[in-house]
Amino acid sequence: MLIDRPERLVADAAAPKGTRLPANDVAVALDRRLSRETEGEVLFDPASRGRYATDASIYQIMPVGVLVPKSDRDVSIALEIARDLGVPVLPRGAGTSQCGQTTGAALVIDTTKHLRNVVAVDADSRVATVEPGLVLDHLNAQLKPLGLWFPVDVSTSAQATIGGMAGNNSCGSRSIAYGNMVHNVLGIDTLLADGAAVSFGPMKEATGRAAAIGAFVRDLALRNRGEIEARWPKVLRRVAGYNLDIFHPQSEKPYTDDDSVNLAHLLVGAEGTLAWTRTLKLKLAPLPSAKVLGVVNFPTFRAAMDAAQHLVTLGPTAVELIDRTMIDLALANPAFAATMRTALRGEPAAILLVEFAGDAKEALLTRLVRLVELMGDLGLPGSVVAMPDDAAQKSLWEVRKAGLNIMMSLKGDGKPVSFIEDCAVPLEHLAEYTDALTEVFARHGTRGTWYAHASVGTLHVRPILDMRRDGARKMRSIAVEASALVRKYKGAFSGEHGDGLCRGEWIEWQFGPRLGEAFRSIKDVLDPNGLFNPGKIVDPPKMDDGALFRFPPPEAPAPYRTIALVPVLDWSAWDVQNDPRTEAISAPGTGGDSTGGFAKAAEMCNNNGHCRKFDAGTMCPSYRATRDEQHVTRGRANTLRLALSGQLGSDAFTSDAVRAALDLCVSCKGCKRECPTGVDMARMKIEFLAHYTKRHGHSLKDRLVAALPDYAHGVSRVAWLANLRNRVPGAALLGERLLGLTAKRKLPTWRSDTFWRARNASDFASAETTLAAARAGVKTAVLFVDTFNGVFESENAIAAARVLKAAGYTLHTLEKGRGHHCCGRTFLTSGRVDEARVRVGALVDALVPFAEAGIAIVGLEPSCLLTLRDEALALGLGAKAVAVSRQALLFEEFIAREAKVGRFAVAFTPVESPLLVHGHCHQKAFAAVAPILDVLRLVPGAEPTLIETSCCGMAGSFGYEASHHAVSMAMAEASLLPAIRNAPHAIVVADGTSCRQQIAHGAKREALHVARVLERFLPSP
Ligand SMILES: Cc1cc2nc3c(=O)[nH]c(=O)nc-3n(C[C@H](O)[C@H](O)[C@H](O)COP(=O)(O)OP(=O)(O)OC[C@H]3O[C@@H](n4cnc5c(N)ncnc54)[C@H](O)[C@@H]3O)c2cc1C
Ligand code: SF4
Ligand code: SF4
8 A cells, every 4th residue: 555645745854853754654554553453533545634734824734644533542542553653643623723833744633523522520619621622612611501611712712622722822812811721721631652641730749750740840940040031021922832931930920829830831832742632621710790891992003002001900801902904804794794883983993892801790881981981091082882782792702703714815825824923012012013013014015914912912913925926035034023023022922823833943032042952851851752743842844944835835846736727617706816015806817826716716715624613603514413624614625725736646626535525515605604714615516516527427316316407397297106206115215226315215295286387377477567567666576486496395486476466566487488497506516517507597588687677586495596696606697697696585585675665564464383493504605594584573473583503404415315314314413403393383484495304304394485484474365
């Protein structure tokens, strides 16, 4: 067996530590032994390794292989094997590090799938013991009922693991009150490089190996005491190097409550270089029962920076900055605009979010009053927007947390790059420091956006650099100048995100050679043979070594290039460049992408890991079901990027490895809306399938599913025959064998009473009458009836027509021959883009006269109607498609809009049952769920409840496929089906035909399209 390694990943003896791959036979032996001796998943194929080659930094190093251990025992065995074979080990949590510390030519051990349990919680002493792969938000969800939380509130709380947070000595917005990880870790149980299980905790309780290590480090610290006092930054936010100062703390905040020494703190911030963390003992805090927020609006950025030192005297739990660029980006983002507006008074140059927390809201309100007074004293009366309301605060914090992600959505090769993004300076120098650094950026032809932790002098700033071109050179020059400023103001060069590859070489600059040597001797004592994450903290490579970049520049041994590809969809909006000074984007199609913008669209993923979240929202249902990196949006985007840049071998783009990565993508479009950089995997899957099927052909099942709209009308005539599959014993099993459609489900029932046969023809006006009515100012609409609501569930379309007629609309519906027009969705889903284009083109042609007359095109099935607002615009259909997209509305969107302006008024009869609503993923992606609730509320007595769900798991034909049935059910069982079972008397509302089928199969309940609910409560004629 050969471990496949493309050119740029070949072992190179001269390569820096941590970047050298072992010989092939060693890698093969490692793979074999791990597979044989552990129960974990062992991933050594190029695509899997590629998915673990990056974190949220600019770097990429191919690992030797990946182990996803099932248990602590697996880890212990893996360490032993790695030690035997001389292969380094790289512990990994969510891989959201920004500095490259989670990349390396090592065996990556991923804790997130199985090692994520809360081991124990002692609520009385406020201590929790957890496994390293536990995500912070998941821990806090478990602690909430106890009135406790773990208060190191990193922005990545929905995906960051406690092990990774400890590895990086992470800190959150409220660090001024709670400190960093180092202030909140009480103990760490480890496996050392030689396999010994050693517990690190209070020095006074240490015995055996821990005591010996403690004594060694204490002596080392003593010998270097003078140097520590002279060199160590005195700010709270210092995370560089090892915490050698635990014996003589230099931090503004003591590491322990009683000033004692805790040896676990030596491992905090060690970036996985000293030991494997098995469990962590954490100090919990009482959950504040009340919080208030004051948003201070500043006329200049400098005024905001000057004010920080005064604001902290009020004792806030957070003072967080959002600058004008970030404000503008948030205002331009539909997900954040409304919230952002609530915080603004006029057009501030910057705002500071000042939070106070405590036991009682009344007491906190007086702190807000003091804030207002202080700002008056500082010459800024009327600058504070008070936010006592919890919901408003939460929304604004979400915008602040999304800060970096908002910034990273910039299209083009220039990206905001992290390397000096978290320098920390004392507050009295913050204004001068930010002014001076802004000048540095300007001298290098770029600029930075500033945000984050003003309370502790750590402002995040990332200049826009093009790492594929001259970024490396500029990066070094800017770092040199920034470091001089940090020294001038006695700050810390590495204040939050760690050292990794981008700041490793600055550790000695910060601490000097003697302390550099001291760090090396700590590494030598704990990990003498360099088993753990070599090349980080000790012996790091150069920060600007282009060979280690995700996008290596032309002078690197293997520069980044993309393959030539003619895309089937229009990706030109991504094929652009930007101006680093103004962030202005060039015209679509001018970016020089050899794939017409498709590769650049995949490259938008910056690995921040937000798609690994499990909270509200849709993204990413397949990851939620499998917890595999392969099945998360990030894993898919990385796979595409690697394939499109030839890093997975030739012809990799149309390979089975890429197909496997996209296989469980249900095309829910969750990422289109929720990925902060707008990675739209559903659209990418269409592009991929078009090329893949060109090479490999279509399966019979795919052909049958795609062409359903073509034959549905004809087959409906012999519905009884088509329904035999559901009735005749053995037919379903035969279908599974021949077509791959699961025998575990009934297929939708064919019926002869289609909408086109069963409708009341007099309900519909001709095209001419409708256009004339619109011209005369009469209320009109075109009802677009899709295959599913037209053939299988004609009662929905008939109900929609009845409701609209009852409200007095002149209605027209489209007909093609004796059947219907098709939106192309089923063809798109199987990558048959040319055929989709023909059908969408015909539909657009049929609709455009109405659209141009300003008549709404009203659809029922979200995935069909919304195709007109999404993919139809990427098929090269020109202005006609744009005109149609502007008038295309879902039934509920139309009614909600009309009701708002008083054009839809129907005296519905009251409802008594509870209403439980499940939003279709595409409705969520297009912010079209709220209108369902709005129109249901038109019914007297209706109090609809939205089920907090991701994808229902059916997703067109996905859930019908035998190979996907289990995953499909797992998605449904995550929250949708239990919520429905828990509400036995509720009317269940679901607009998606797939969702209704999944609910019928899984919960044995009928769900109704909102049109049918409204029809049910129409007044009697
Ligand atoms: C958009 C964005 C916002 C961010 N905001 C913040 C913020 O507010 N505050 C902040 O501090 N950071 C922030 N970060 C950085 C990062 O999210 C945090 O450092 C986070 O805590 C890392 O967690 P992780 O699970 O991703 O760790 P990983 O990146 O997987 O690992 C981090 C380090 O810990 C080591 N490690 C992991 N598990 C173990 C183990 N079992 N044993 C030993 N070592 C281990 C790894 O080797 C690595 O060196 C942000 C990053 C992004 C992309
Ligand atoms: S796909 Fe989007 S959300 Fe996921 S890591 Fe990439 S950029 Fe972040
Ligand atoms: S479309 Fe849905 S399933 Fe596919 S990657 Fe995006 S969020 Fe995940």
